[in-house]
Structures are given as C-alpha cells and as structure tokens.
Amino acid sequence: MTPDLQSQKTRALCELAPVIPVLVVADAARAEGLATALVAGGLPVLEVTLRTPAALDVIREMSRVAGGHVGAGTVLTPDDARRAKDAGASFAVSPGATEQIVRACSDIELPLLAGAVTASEVMRAMEWGYSMLKFFPAEAAGGAKSLKSLAGPLPQVSFCPTGGVTPGNARDYLALSNVICVGGSWISPDADVAAGNWAAIEARAREARALK
Numbered sequence: 001m002t003p004d005l006q007s008q009k010t011r012a013l014c015e016l017a018p019v020i021p022v023l024v025v026a027d028a029a030r031a032e033g034l035a036t037a038l039v040a041g042g043l044p045v046l047e048v049t050l051r052t053p054a055a056l057d058v059i060r061e062m063s064r065v066a067g068g069h070v071g072a073g074t075v076l077t078p079d080d081a082r083r084a085k086d087a088g089a090s091f092a093v094s095p096g097a098t099e100q101i102v103r104a105c106s107d108i109e110l111p112l113l114a115g116a117v118t119a120s121e122v123m124r125a126m127e128w129g130y131s132m133l134k135f136f137p138a139e140a141a142g143g144a145k146s147l148k149s150l151a152g153p154l155p156q157v158s159f160c161p162t163g164g165v166t167p168g169n170a171r172d173y174l175a176l177s178n179v180i181c182v183g184g185s186w187i188s189p190d191a192d193v194a195a196g197n198w199a200a201i202e203a204r205a206r207e208a209r210a211l212k
C-alpha cells in the first residue's frame with residue numbers, strides 16, 4: 001500500500017470524529033469496557049499506545065468491539081508495525097517518520113499516520129507520498145499558531161495535532177483549515193480506566209465529539 005493510499009485511509013479515519021483518544025492501558029481486562037464506552041460516546045477511532053506490556057492484547061480485545069477502529073500508537077520500528085497488525089490494528093500512528101517505518105507499513109499494508117512538525121519534515125513526508133500527518137508534540141511545537149503557519153505554504157497537507165491538546169485548546173486546532181481531528185489522552189484518565197468508570201469516560205467522549 002503506497003503512502004498516498006495510506007493517507008487516504010488515515011484521512012478517512014480522521015474524518016470520523018473530531019478527537020482520537022490516545023490510550024495507555026495497562027490491563028487488557030479493561031480493554032473491552034473502555035472501547036465500548038468510547039465508541040458509545042461517539043469516538044470510534046482509538047489509538048492504543050504500545051507503551052505498556054499489555055498493549056497488543058488490548059488491541060486484540062478492542063478490535064472485537066463493534067463500530068470501533070483500533071490503531072496502534074507509539075509505533076517506532078518495523079517490528080512494532082508488524083506486531084500491531086498481527087494483533088488486529090487497522091492503522092498505525094508514529095510520533096515521527098523514518099524510511100524504515102514508511103517502508104514497513106507500506107509492505108504490510110498498514111495505513112500509517114506519521115508524525116511531522118517542521119516544514120522540512122512535512123516536505124519529506126510529502127515526497128514519500130503522505131498528505132495526512134500527525135503534528136507531534138503539538139503544544140510544545142508551537143501549537144495552533146505553528147500549524148496555521150504551515151497551512152500557508154503547505155495547504156495540501158492535513159494534520160491530527162497531538163500532545164498537549166486539551167478540551168481548553170482543542171477548538172483552536174479544530175478551527176484550522178489544515179486540521180481534521182486532534183488526538184489526546186484526556187478522555188480516559190488512568191484512574192477512571194483502573195476503576196472501570198465507563199460512565200465518566202463515555203460522558204467525556206460525548207463532550208469531545210461535540211467539539212466540532
């Protein structure tokens with residue numbers, strides 16, 4: 001799958017809801033309840049970071065939840081991409097973009113939402129064929145102001161800013177012409193996941209859904 005086709009697929013996913021919840025889940029037993037709450041709250045596209053030993057099992061469990069689209073986040077190596085795909089991930093998210101990751105995701109036909117921040121990084125991703133990228137770490141890299149500046153010379157590229165996005169600043173990003181959705185971890189705080197407080201997570205998902 002070429003990066004161009006990957007971008008079409010990640011763009012279609014990003015268009016499904018204004019927010020992609022970024023999930024760090026330590027216990028696969030929580031996966032089904034969490035995904036069910038998020039999907040019920042109107043956020044069907046889920047990013048499970050490969051930052052916990054349970055992450056691949058979490059992806060496996062969440063992939064069974066009807067209506068969800070489960071991707072793997074923190075994909076840093078070709079091996080991460082392969083293991084994520086084998087676990088059932090339907091897309092991958094990386095904080096950056098390297099030739100190795102691009103090639104691996106292309107080879108295994110896993111749509112990749114690759115990260116870029118500077119004009120040069122974005123232009124290199126464009127040369128590879130990408131037009132839908134993650135902007136990470138969004139707030140630390142200049143926030144909505146930086147992204148707005150990129151839209152001047154590079155209007156053909158769209159972004160999912162992630163990193164420091166909150167209910168307080170999400171609208172500033174979502175109002176930009178080159179932003180389709182944002183990513184963020186605020187919807188599923190560790191304490192609610194550990195306690196199985198799905199009602200609180202579903203309520204937060206509903207609020208996020210209404211952001212755009």
Ligand SMILES: O=C(O)C(=O)C[C@H](O)[C@H](O)COP(=O)(O)O
Pocket residue numbers: 022049051073074075093094095136162163164165183184185186
């Ligand atoms: O692990 C990854 O590859 C990531 O995607 C990093 C995430 O973008 C941030 O961890 C989310 O940032 P916050 O919403 O500020 O917590």
